[in-house]
Amino acid sequence: MEVVPLLNEKGDYEVVIKNVKQAVKVSWEESVKLWKIATPLVINILCQYATGFVATVFLGHLGELQLSAVVLSTGVISGFTFGVLLGMGSALETLCGQAYGAGQLKMLGTYMQRSWIVLLLSALFLLPFYILAAPILKLLGQDHDIANLAGTFTILTIPQLFSLAISHPAQKFLQAQSKVNVLAWIGFITLIEHIFLLWLFISVFDWGLVGVASAFNVTSWVTALAQLGYVLGWCKDAGSGFSWAAFNEIWAFLRLSVGSSVMICLETWYMMAITLLAGHLNNAVLAVGSLSICTNITGIQSMIFSGVRYAVSVRVSNELGLQHPRAAKFSVYVTILQSLFIGLFCMFLLFVAGDKIISIYTNSDELHQAVAKLAWLLDLSMLLNSVQPVISGVAVGVGWQGSVGYINLACFYLFGLPLGYILGYVADFGVMGIWGGMIAGTALQTLILVFLVYRTNWTTEVEETNSRIRRWGGQDNKADKMDDY
Structure with a gap:
């Protein structure tokens, strides 16, 4: 049987992984690299x-x-x-x-x-x-x-x-x-x-x-x-x-910094806006209280995936700098797949132990019931929050901050927030409608970014990386290459 090496002479992965064993090996190696950074x-x-x-x-x-x-x-x-x-x-x-x-x-x-x-x-x-x-x-x-x-x-x-x-x-x-x-x-x-x-x-x-x-x-x-x-x-x-x-190149750097800030802030403020909208509902105390418990639960999950987000950004940017387009692609796919499995596990955990988890936050039966009504949205949010940060990390690692900023603006503030307002106030679904509309905005943004990642030509991204390094003062000095690569 012919043995196909997983790495070529440049240290990059081969175009095609021939069998399941090789796929498992590549995934395991990438997972070790990812979690050594993420943990x-x-x-x-x-x-x-x-x-x-x-x-x-x-x-x-x-x-x-x-x-x-x-x-x-x-x-x-x-x-x-x-x-x-x-x-x-x-x-x-x-x-x-x-x-x-x-x-x-x-x-x-x-x-x-x-x-x-x-x-x-x-x-x-x-x-x-x-x-x-x-x-x-x-x-x-x-x-x-x-x-x-x-x-x-x-x-x-x-x-x-x-x-x-x-x-x-x-x-x-x-x-x-x-x-x-x-x-x-x-x-x-x-x-x-x-x-x-x-x-x-x-x-x-x-x-x-x-x-x-x-x-x-x-x-x-x-x-x-x-x-x-x-x-x-x-x-x-x-x-x-x-x-x-x-x-x-201070102005070029400033533009990239501002683009990064807009991208991150639009994501952060979007989740803050839901509390402001819920605060104007008729039963605002119950609405904000139930929503706060849900966002606190998702917040614990987000701390884990923030680490994964930074880790995949490091992995992608490093591999692009090394001129390893296929290694960058494999890193993205492996991380998304792992995150998806973790999100599904979080959904299962909430399904099994949701009542006990809610009881940690409140002794009020009314508030407990209000949170229970939002359980299916909480499950969906946990799933989305496992993938969305990873895609954002990929975008930062590649350098797509400006484009993603426009996508966030359209999906979150032109679609998600208005839909949440309509469902919450006009259709009278209350906090469930507000949160449901905003989740729809997050889902749309995630789908668009997944599609962009799927359509990405990673060889072109390597060329763009090389161009950026040369343009902003890097020198093609191979003697400075790290020994561990």
Whole structure:
């Protein structure tokens, strides 16, 4: 029997996998590579989530007003600015990942410095949202007492805003090189430090909201400085010293950063809009409460798939940089298939243990029944949320941010939101109609992106990657290629 090698002389997969055994081997190898990146990132994301959760526990002992003010500040103002900066930093997922795959190590440091410049300037433009937080929240119809206190807390957390402009690029820089274990360790250590600071500032020093803001500021800067220290100390081969080349192609970089930000923000704000719509229903308390439980459940799932999203972005961008079109394609297909199976497992888990899971969140029979009525939408949402982040990660890895931004705008805001409004208010289906319409928008976006991935010519994407690297300052220096490829 003829033995067909899985890899050709360039290290790329052969065009055709001859049998099931080879398909299993390729899938297993790709899965190992994917989860070696995804697992530490999931741990880091969980640690970041836990910092907010622990702060909420301490705030609960300060009073309802303080708790509401901080939740409003972090959910609206900080959430908005975090999404903008995270999105702009996501441009590095494309550029650093492709440059690393191509062996242009020096360009990684240049790209990171370029991102610092763009994000620090962006933070300055976002500063008025922090200073004017109270008037903005009042304009959005929030209670004045809560808005005033939230505005004060927001101003106290201004240092955190600028720390994000440092930490986001550094994190993407490390992700592109699969140096993700250090991110997990930094996330875990800063979580412990955050808990200690909250206890010290609130329980010992009795600083109240000032203590909470101080804990957030210190933790965010410790995270940023720890990542920066690792970059400067252990990543010197990637050009960690300052280079004036960081100012080259700054406008082209800004356009890609803005495209990345629009793509990410449109996805993030879309899910926030459903709560705003539900808040105007007749029985708003029950509607928002049931919806909050559902989104909390899907939020736990999304933390796992956020790690997978970043991992597949790294895998695709690295393989495109290495000029391995078929390896990039296999990575996409394997990740989508795995994610689909995980989504089906989550649906089965909810079907079997849904009542017990709901009971964790509420003792109210009325609220329990309201959530139970949304169970089939929750199942569908769990399935979509297992595939949609993966496709978004592929888009970032390839560099499709601008195109996906237009797709998100059309599917989410021209189709999903209006349909949700019509079903919820005009057809009087309430929260079920609002959520159903918005799920339809997500389903349409996912189908379009799956179709685009299916029709992608990966050889053309490799050529586009090479062109981008040459255009933005990369040199075709084969001596810089990594030994582990």
